[in-house]
Amino acid sequence: GENVEQHPSTLSVQEGDSAVIKCTYSDSASNYFPWYKQELGKGPQLIIDIRSNVGEKKDQRIAVTLNKTAKHFSLHITETQPEDSAVYFCAASNGGSGNTGKLIFGQGTTLQVKP
Amino acid sequence: DGGITQSPKYLFRKEGQNVTLSCEQNLNHDAMYWYRQDPGQGLRLIYYSQIVNDFQKGDIAEGYSVSREKKESFPLTVTSAQKNPTAFYLCASKGGAATGELFFGEGSRLTVL
Numbered sequence: 001g002e003n004v005e006q007h008p009s010t011l012s013v014q015e016g017d018s019a020v021i022k023c024t025y026s027d028s029a030s031n032y033f034p035w036y037k038q039e040l041g042k043g044p045q046l047i048i049d050i051r052s053n054v055g056e057k058k059d060q061r062i063a064v065t066l067n068k069t070a071k072h073f074s075l076h077i078t079e080t081q082p083e084d085s086a087v088y089f090c091a092a093s094n095g096g097s098g099n100t101g102k103l104i105f106g107q108g109t110t111l112q113v114k115p
Numbered sequence: 116d117g118g119i120t121q122s123p124k125y126l127f128r129k130e131g132q133n134v135t136l137s138c139e140q141n142l143n144h145d146a147m148y149w150y151r152q153d154p155g156q157g158l159r160l161i162y163y164s165q166i167v168n169d170f171q172k173g174d175i176a177e178g179y180s181v182s183r184e185k186k187e188s189f190p191l192t193v194t195s196a197q198k199n200p201t202a203f204y205l206c207a208s209k210g211g212a213a214t215g216e217l218f219f220g221e222g223s224r225l226t227v228l
Binding site: 001009 | 163173205220221
């Protein structure tokens with residue numbers, strides 16, 4: 001089955017710097033790659049996603065890149081702010097024709113943005 | 116407001132007892148999911164249901180059971196057969212096939228004493 005590896009497990013940056021989190025996946029049939037942000041004591045929230053027919057997607061200060069050949073995708077956060085501090089999860093799924101939404105998650109990255 | 120409500124937020128249980136975690140959604144979503152979160156292991160899928168009266172095992176279903184008698188509700192029972200039940204449990208739902216986004220509840224933290 002699908003396996004998703006996420007690195008690093010913790011990341012500390014100064015406010016205003018960029019942060020990059022990387023994930024690799026094993027199933028070449030995976031075609032949907034979301035990123036979730038989880039604040040302390042809360043459930044994860046989708047912040048950006050990308051499908052396999054696109055190589056890059058941006059939304060203000062966040063962007064995701066996908067390299068299908070290498071089975072690798074990354075989250076980029078620019079101009080980090082203290083409120084970006086949270087746990088970030090990548091995930092992958094093979095939607096197929098039914099898009100069951102059965103996501104396989106990475107291990108998570110705890111991002112700390114120091115003021 | 117539309118969303119997913121999980122209860123209780125915190126739960127303590129003695130070994131050998133079953134416990135049921137509640138998950139209710141008013142988003143009119145067909146699909147619902149239960150994930151378990153442990154430190155350093157991400158989220159692992161326990162059970163999921165794509166439609167009322169139907170559900171499938173996820174990757175770590177042993178020691179858990181679910182039901183889906185109503186579209187809005189997807190309760191999870193942690194049985195005494197689950198060897199390491201202490202964890203943070205997250206329920207999620209998803210809209211139609213065109214979207215991949217999962218909407219999560221705020222979670223239930225179960226501690227076995």
